Amino acid sequence: MNGSNSNERMLRFLQATPEQQAAIDRILEGRLALQPPAPEASKGPLLMMIKDAAVLLGVHRATIWRLLRAGRLEPVELLGSVRVRRADVEALACPLAQEIRSPKTEIRGQLEGVAR
Numbered sequence: 001m002n003g004s005n006s007n008e009r010m011l012r013f014l015q016a017t018p019e020q021q022a023a024i025d026r027i028l029e030g031r032l033a034l035q036p037p038a039p040e041a042s043k044g045p046l047l048m049m050i051k052d053a054a055v056l057l058g059v060h061r062a063t064i065w066r067l068l069r070a071g072r073l074e075p076v077e078l079l080g081s082v083r084v085r086r087a088d089v090e091a092l093a094c095p096l097a098q099e100i101r102s103p104k105t106e107i108r109g110q111l112e113g114v115a116r
Contacts, residue, residue, distance in 0.1 A: 047076055047083035056089055067092070 013024060053073075054061045064084070067073045072092065076083045 044086055046086055047078065048086050048089060049081075049083060053084050053089045056086075057093060 013021065016024065048056070050061050050064050054064045057064070064073065068075050068082075068084070073084050073088050076085060
């Protein structure tokens with residue numbers, strides 16, 4: 001390794017973000033370089049109206065009501081109206097968060113089983 005190459009590497013290290021520097025330190029210490037990303041907080045309200053849940057999933061409102069009746073979503077009654085938890089709606093679309101499986105197959109199976 002020549003002097004100019006190591007100087008360039010040192011400059012790149014010094015210009016790296018703190019997260020990148022921490023990753024480099026982990027590599028140099030022999031620890032795993034990749035850390036799982038921090039869970040991203042849900043964007044939006046904690047409770048959703050039925051129509052908003054339908055828009056988020058790309059289905060008709062009636063499908064959300066069928067999911068509620070089938071027990072796949074839990075209703076939350078709030079001042080005389082029915083809402084659903086955003087986390088529950090997102091869990092329907094992202095079953096990988098619960099366990100490893102094929103997302104398209106799982107969602108299709110859930111929606112087809114309710115629609116019949």
